[in-house]
Amino acid sequence: MIAIIDYDAGNIKSVEKALIHLGQDVVITRDTQAILRADKVILPGVGSFGDAMRKIRQYGLEEVIHKVVEKQTPFLGICLGLQLLFERSSETPGVEGLGILKGEILRIPDTPGLKIPHVGWNSLEFPREGRLFQKLPPNPYVYFVHSYYLEADEEEIVTAATQYSTYIHASVEKGQVFACQFHPEKSGDVGLQILRNFVEL
Numbered sequence: 001m002i003a004i005i006d007y008d009a010g011n012i013k014s015v016e017k018a019l020i021h022l023g024q025d026v027v028i029t030r031d032t033q034a035i036l037r038a039d040k041v042i043l044p045g046v047g048s049f050g051d052a053m054r055k056i057r058q059y060g061l062e063e064v065i066h067k068v069v070e071k072q073t074p075f076l077g078i079c080l081g082l083q084l085l086f087e088r089s090s091e092t093p094g095v096e097g098l099g100i101l102k103g104e105i106l107r108i109p110d111t112p113g114l115k116i117p118h119v120g121w122n123s124l125e126f127p128r129e130g131r132l133f134q135k136l137p138p139n140p141y142v143y144f145v146h147s148y149y150l151e152a153d154e155e156e157i158v159t160a161a162t163q164y165s166t167y168i169h170a171s172v173e174k175g176q177v178f179a180c181q182f183h184p185e186k187s188g189d190v191g192l193q194i195l196r197n198f199v200e201l
Contacts, residue, residue, distance in 0.1 A: 002199065003038035004028045005065070007055040009045030009080060011183070018185040018192065024199055032064045040199060041068050044185075045080035046145065049105060050092030052080055062098065069100055069177055074201045077179035082150060082172070085179055091148050101174060103152035111165040117147040122162040122170075122182075130159025130173050132180070132197050140190040142170075142182040150181060176201075 002019055004012055006028045019026045019042075027034060035041060043065065045052055056062050068075055077085050086097050089105035097105075108116050123139040144162070150169040152158055160171035160180075171180045178198060184191035 001025045001027060001038050002040045002042060003035045004042045004044060005035065005061060006030045007045070007052065007059055007061055009047050009052055009055070011044050011046045011079065011185075014183075015042060015044045015078065015185045018195055019199070022192065022196055022199060030059045030061060032060070035061075035064050036067060036071070038068075038073065040074045040076070040201070041065075042076045042078065043081035043084065044078040045084070047080055048091060049080070049083055049089035049097070049148070050095045052084055053092075053095050053097060056084070056098075065098060066100070069175075072176045074176045074198065075178065076198050077177075078185070079146065079181060079183055082179035082181050083148065085177065086150065086152070089148060100177060101152065101157065101172060101179075102154055103150060103169075105148045106151055108147055108149050108168075109165050114165050116165075117145060118164045119145050122164055124160045124162055124170055124182075126160055128156070128159050130171060130178075131201065132171065132173065132178055132194050133160060134197050135193055136190060142180075142184065142187040142190060142194075144170075144182045146181060
C-alpha cells in the first residue's frame with residue numbers, strides 16, 4: 001500500500017492516477033496510523049511553502065512525516081513536497097520547513113527571455129547515480145512547474161539537476177528519502193519509470 005499524504009495541496013489526484021496505472025494500491029489520507037502502516041509514502045503538492053507548512057501542522061502531519069523517515073519507509077516528495085523537506089524558503093521567510101534535509105528554497109533569478117514560473121519540459125543531468133533514475137535514457141526530459149528551486153547544502157544528496165536561469169537541484173536522495181522538483185506523474189513514460197523505480201524499492 002502506498003499512502004499519499006493529504007494536506008489539501010493540489011495535484012494529489014494525478015499522482016494517484018499514475019500509481020494506479022502502475023498497478024499499485026493507493027490511499028489518499030491524513031490518518032496517522034494509515035500513513036505509518038504504508039509500505040511507501042508520497043508527499044506531493046503545488047502551492048505556497050508557508051500555506052503548506054501551516055496545513056501540515058494544522059493536520060498534525062509533521063510528527064508522522066518524521067516518524068516515517070525514522071522508520072526508513074521509502075518516502076517521496078514531489079514539487080512542493082520536495083521543498084517542504086528542507087529548512088526554509090525565501091517564499092515565506094520565518095516559516096520553518098520540515099528540516100529533514102539541509103538546504104533552502106530560493107526564487108529562480110529573473111533572466112531576460114525566461115518566464116517565471118518555470119513551466120515546461122527540461123532535460124535532466126545526473127551528477128550522481130540515483131535509484132529513481134535506473135533504466136532511463138541519457139538526459140531525459142521531465143515536466144516542471146515552479147518559481148522556487150532547491151539549493152541543497154549537501155551536494156552528495158543531489159542525484160539530478162537542470163539548468164533554468166540557474167543551476168537547479170532537481171532531485172535528491174538520502175537514505176530512504178527521495179524528492180523531485182519536477183512532476184514525474186506528468187512526465188510521460190520517463191516519469192512513469194521514475195515512479196516505477198520508487199514503488200519497486
